Amino acid sequence: KGFVVLSRDSYVAKVNGMLGCADMYEKSDITTDDLDKQTCTTTKTITRNKLPPKLVHALLPHNSRTSQFYGLPKDHKPGLPLRPVVSACSSPTSNVSLLLERILNQLLEFVPAHLSSTAECLHELRSIGSLPSDCIVASLDVVSLYSNVPVNESIDAVMELLDVHRRDVDMFYLSLSDVRELLSFVLDSNYFMFDRTMFRQRRGLAMGNHLAPPMAIIFMSKLESEALSLFPWKPRLYRRYIDDCLLVWLHGLSKLMEFFDFMNSRHPDIKFTIEHTLQHDSHTISYLDLSLSVEGGVIQSELFVKPSHSGVHLSYQSALPIEVKRSVANEQFRRADNSATTQHGRERGFQKIEQLLKDNHYPQQVIHAAKQHASTPRRPPNNTRRQTFTSILKLPFVNDRLARDVRRTVRSFSKDVRVVFQSGQSLKDMLVSSTFSSAECPREVYRREKGRGRPVECRACDAGLRDGRCMSKGVVYSMSCSVCGAEYVGETERSVRERFQEHYRQAKSHTPLTPWGQHYALYHNTQQHPSTPVIPFNKALIVAKEVSLVNRRIREAVVIRERRPTVNNDCGWRLLDTV
Numbered sequence: 001k002g003f004v005v006l007s008r009d010s011y012v013a014k015v016n017g018m019l020g021c022a023d024m025y026e027k028s029d030i031t032t033d034d035l036d037k038q039t040c041t042t043t044k045t046i047t048r049n050k051l052p053p054k055l056v057h058a059l060l061p062h063n064s065r066t067s068q069f070y071g072l073p074k075d076h077k078p079g080l081p082l083r084p085v086v087s088a089c090s091s092p093t094s095n096v097s098l099l100l101e102r103i104l105n106q107l108l109e110f111v112p113a114h115l116s117s118t119a120e121c122l123h124e125l126r127s128i129g130s131l132p133s134d135c136i137v138a139s140l141d142v143v144s145l146y147s148n149v150p151v152n153e154s155i156d157a158v159m160e161l162l163d164v165h166r167r168d169v170d171m172f173y174l175s176l177s178d179v180r181e182l183l184s185f186v187l188d189s190n191y192f193m194f195d196r197t198m199f200r201q202r203r204g205l206a207m208g209n210h211l212a213p214p215m216a217i218i219f220m221s222k223l224e225s226e227a228l229s230l231f232p233w234k235p236r237l238y239r240r241y242i243d244d245c246l247l248v249w250l251h252g253l254s255k256l257m258e259f260f261d262f263m264n265s266r267h268p269d270i271k272f273t274i275e276h277t278l279q280h281d282s283h284t285i286s287y288l289d290l291s292l293s294v295e296g297g298v299i300q301s302e303l304f305v306k307p308s309h310s311g312v313h314l315s316y317q318s319a320l321p322i323e324v325k326r327s328v329a330n331e332q333f334r335r336a337d338n339s340a341t342t343q344h345g346r347e348r349g350f351q352k353i354e355q356l357l358k359d360n361h362y363p364q365q366v367i368h369a370a371k372q373h374a375s376t377p378r379r380p381p382n383n384t385r386r387q388t389f390t391s392i393l394k395l396p397f398v399n400d401r402l403a404r405d406v407r408r409t410v411r412s413f414s415k416d417v418r419v420v421f422q423s424g425q426s427l428k429d430m431l432v433s434s435t436f437s438s439a440e441c442p443r444e445v446y447r448r449e450k451g452r453g454r455p456v457e458c459r460a461c462d463a464g465l466r467d468g469r470c471m472s473k474g475v476v477y478s479m480s481c482s483v484c485g486a487e488y489v490g491e492t493e494r495s496v497r498e499r500f501q502e503h504y505r506q507a508k509s510h511t512p513l514t515p516w517g518q519h520y521a522l523y524h525n526t527q528q529h530p531s532t533p534v535i536p537f538n539k540a541l542i543v544a545k546e547v548s549l550v551n552r553r554i555r556e557a558v559v560i561r562e563r564r565p566t567v568n569n570d571c572g573w574r575l576l577d578t579v
Helices: 008-019 032-047 053-059 094-110 118-126 151-164 176-188 212-230 252-264 322-339 343-359 364-375 400-413 427-431 442-448 496-509 515-523 549-563
Strands: 025-027 068-073 082-087 136-142 191-194 197-201 237-241 244-249 272-276 284-287 290-295 298-303 391-396 417-422 473-481 487-495 537-545
Touching (some): 008 068, 008 082, 032 053, 032 176, 094 151, 094 176, 094 212, 118 290, 118 322, 136 252, 136 284, 136 290, 151 212, 212 237, 212 252, 244 252, 252 272, 272 284, 298 322, 298 343, 322 343, 322 364, 400 417, 473 496, 473 549, 487 496, 487 549, 496 515, 496 537, 537 549
Parallel strands (some): 068 191, 391 417
Antiparallel strands (some): 025 197, 068 082, 136 244, 136 272, 191 197, 237 244, 284 290, 290 298, 473 487
């Protein structure tokens, strides 16, 4: 993990270079509101009378966010190319994607070559038994897997596997045709925005889509299963972690290269690169975070750290509890210990981890203790001795001394309360965002586009938060009833526009147990007061901006205590009385 600073012009030029590929991307006139409508219609049509109403409601989009395109710099490659990623969190189809992902993930246990972790890879290698001294270990890497996976073929592969194992998979009352329709809709609705321009990905799977990993894994399973069944020479072991394939080959180098060429001929869009142990004088290859070699018919492994690794890890000077830093050091040495099959490999792995921790300012005593911890066999967990807590107290972390004092004080009052400390914003949180341009109010976009699409309502703009202020996030706000002037104070992590839309729906439907729902039901029932205005709020103000939830809730409670708004159901967080 490195830190890269690019000029805006350079970043935009690189992204526009990728988006300019007409074979992969195209501009679109669709809006997020249009996608919301399409998702609602499709989801309701397919799931009607099959899923519980609450689940159907949860699948529908609510206050959707437009998917955002961004590029991750590959700082280990010349020219600093970007890796395309689509941030689809809270997008119109994200809820449906999550449901489909839960169905597809259940199928991965039926993918013969699938690897889920380094630990599973080590288990496979250590259980393979003795091998000839001239065996070859090789890795095949799929070139740009996600962007080259054909969507229709991947859906066919998923449906074939799902049909075979439908009795072993929880399909949430959906039929095979329902799953196919939803997959087709979600993967065809691959829209995103960059610099306030909408695009659609024409082929492949978007990195960042919940469905991309299981879809790619299952598609590759079908491709490789057919290839392995047709090629006359079989590998002793064939496993794959998404796009990285591992082979143990017993038939010589020439047959291995024939197999490599055969794999590259199986599909016009799927191509491989190869690395094998006979390519290097050291007779080693890297796979995941392992360095693999063959010595005397035995596959040896040890920890591998890429030469391009930045060396950046959790710093010992970071504002986190000491227990977190000790745990990081322990797990790093444990990883090196688990990866090694020889004592020399273990020592080399320990040296790499020790240097990594030193570069991140870990003191020698912490490093030494972590080494000792990794060398001690793990004891099975004793759940009978584990203390149970009746409640949890979450507090912001300041420093270790204060944390110890707080824990000691809480323990003196009650041993049933667990104190948990939360870190504040990191540098990454403050500087990195998937959204390239500042968010615009959809109403302003509609007006700028001269009425193209559907008119968009914005209750925050109606209440006075215009000029983009309605898109502010992480704020404490106040608003008043446009009929009687009663005030409400609240806080939100999301945009003010989304929160005001919720308030409007609650007021309109008189939703029980909500401040504005109860207020309009009691004082402004439309049957008793037919003159109730369409716009229920006015005099909206952003009182404060606070990114931290703790600070925001405290600020909200302070404002409530000062103003005593009559619409609020409670006073927010309870504060100590002032002296």
